[in-house]
Amino acid sequence: MAININSKLNDQINVWEVNLAGELDVSTAEKLKEHLHGLTDQEIVDMKxxxxELEYIDSTGLGVMIGVLKKLRADGKEIYIVNPRSNVRKIFTITGLDKIFKVEG
Structure with missing residues (x-):
């Protein structure tokens, strides 16, 4: 199980653009946590x-995103979840996190 993380700061709209591919679970969550917190340490802006290309997410991965969202919301910023596959979107819906995160696409 592996995850690929690519990110860049889009200066034009002042947002972190993060692309995840692979599987986000207990074995890859710490890598994502370090990456996202590293981004927020550089610049507190909205995150997309x-x-x-994310095939799977579990509660550990959701927990990482919630932790980063709390950090961003303290400064009035948001996380937008963009283009989730149907199985990943279903996890957000079942857990009610589609009401917490801004889910698009």
């Missing part, structure tokens, strides 16, 4: 996390 593209899940188009």
């Amino acid at each position: 996390i593209n899940l188009e």
Whole structure:
């Protein structure tokens, strides 16, 4: 199980653009946590996390995203979940996190 994380700061719209591919679970969550917190340490802006290529997410991965969202919301910023696959979107819906995160696409 592996995850690939690519990110860049889009200066034009002042947002972190993060692309995830692979599987986000207990074995890869710490890598994502370190990466996302590293981004927020550089710049506190909205974050768009593209899940188009994410095949799987579990509660550990959701917990990482919630932790980062709390950090961003303290400064009035949001996380937008973009293009989740149907199985990943279902996890957000079942857990009610589709009401917490801004889910698009």
